[in-house]
Amino acid sequence: MVRNHQTAEIEEGAEVGEGTVVWQHAHIRAGAQVGQECIIGRGVYVGPGVRIGNRCKIQNYALVYEPAVVEDGAFIGPAVVFTNDLNPRAVNPDGTLKSSDDWLAVGVSVGTGASIGARAVCVAPVRIGAWATVAAGAVVVKDVPDYALMAGVPARQIGWVGEAGHRLKEDVRNGSGATWLCPVTGRRYVETDGRLWRADS
Incomplete structure (x- = not known):
């Protein structure tokens, strides 16, 4: 069963899965x-052609413009914006109003389990890796590795996070790699040449 607030607008032709809740003015x-x-959440905009996976949370007033793809279990914080135009203009060089045929939409993709903090902006085309975390207020202008912790304007990597969402602690470093430990779950992760993955995967 889908639970929609009476003020939510779900256009004909949109698909909303079982158990999803759509709040006011979305x-x-x-x-x-x-x-x-x-x-x-309240006031969320989901553009035509956007694909959102299962068990995602999209918080109040987030703007998810097409052709974004959000994979399972992702968190999109309040007032997050996904752009979709690298060269935005309201009018063409001849002064005519731009239409959907006058530009090519480019999208943001968000990996499984990733989290994007409040008021962050993701400038398309860009991919947020699986289980990565983007800090509140960050502006993402380049692809984000899996498990990366990103912050700032423009966003830069300041560490790693595990699947529990907590910052990882370095355990052992060796040459171009290291092992990292989640302080909550005790799970270990392996870093090699700027990439991270679970030690048991």
């Missing part, structure tokens, strides 16, 4: 796909 456009057991 707008889901025709052609958008929202998975199962998601929470779509």
Whole structure:
């Protein structure tokens, strides 16, 4: 069962999965796909052709413009913005109003389990890696590795996070790599040449 607030606008042709909750004044456009057991907060905009996986949380007033792809279990914080135009203009050089045929939409993709903090801006085209965390207020202008912790304007990597969302602590360093430890779960991660993965994967 989908639970929609009476003020939410879900256009004909939008797909919303079982168990998803859509709150006040959210707008889901025709052609958008929202998975199962998601929470779509107050005032969220989901553009046509956007694909959102299962068990995602998209918090109040986030703007998810097409053709964004959000994988399972991702968290999009309040007032986050995904752009979709590298060269935005309201009009063409001849002064005519731009239409959807006058530009090529480029998207943001968000990996499984990733989190994007409040008021962050992701400038398309860009990918946020699986289980990465983007700090509140950051401006992401380049791809983010899996498990990376990003902050600042423009965003830069300041560490690693585990699947529990906590910053990892360096355990052992050796040459171009290291092992990292989650202080909450005790799970170990392996870093090699700027990439991180779970030690048991």
